[in-house]
Amino acid sequence: MNPTSIIPISITETAKQEVLKALGIKGIPADYFLRVGLRGGACSATYLIGFDKMGEHDELYEIDDLKVIIDKRHLMYLINIELDFEEEGNGFTFNKL
Secondary structure, eight states: OOOBSSOSEEEOHHHHHHHHHHHHHHTOOTTOEEEEEEESOGGGOEEEEEEEOOOTTEEEEEETTEEEEEEGGGHHHHTTEEEEEETTTTEEEEEEO
8 A cells, every 4th residue: 555645635733633542542453544535425415534444446645644545536525625623613624725
């Protein structure tokens, strides 16, 4: 697995720290990565975040020392998106840059 060099999304430092905290607390297996993508389709699609194994349609990215997998079919919808974390709000959020 070689991480892809072009990065479609950005991750704030706050979000990165929350992901690292979750990885440490939950004991996620070493072959799982942070997954960012979409759920649903057309007008009802929503962003998703979780931990998952790589699949055949996934690309691996290294973003600020985090290994992130994104389904190739979702890439165009994640360009110029920022993953953030709101401690006093909704938790992880996705913002258009």
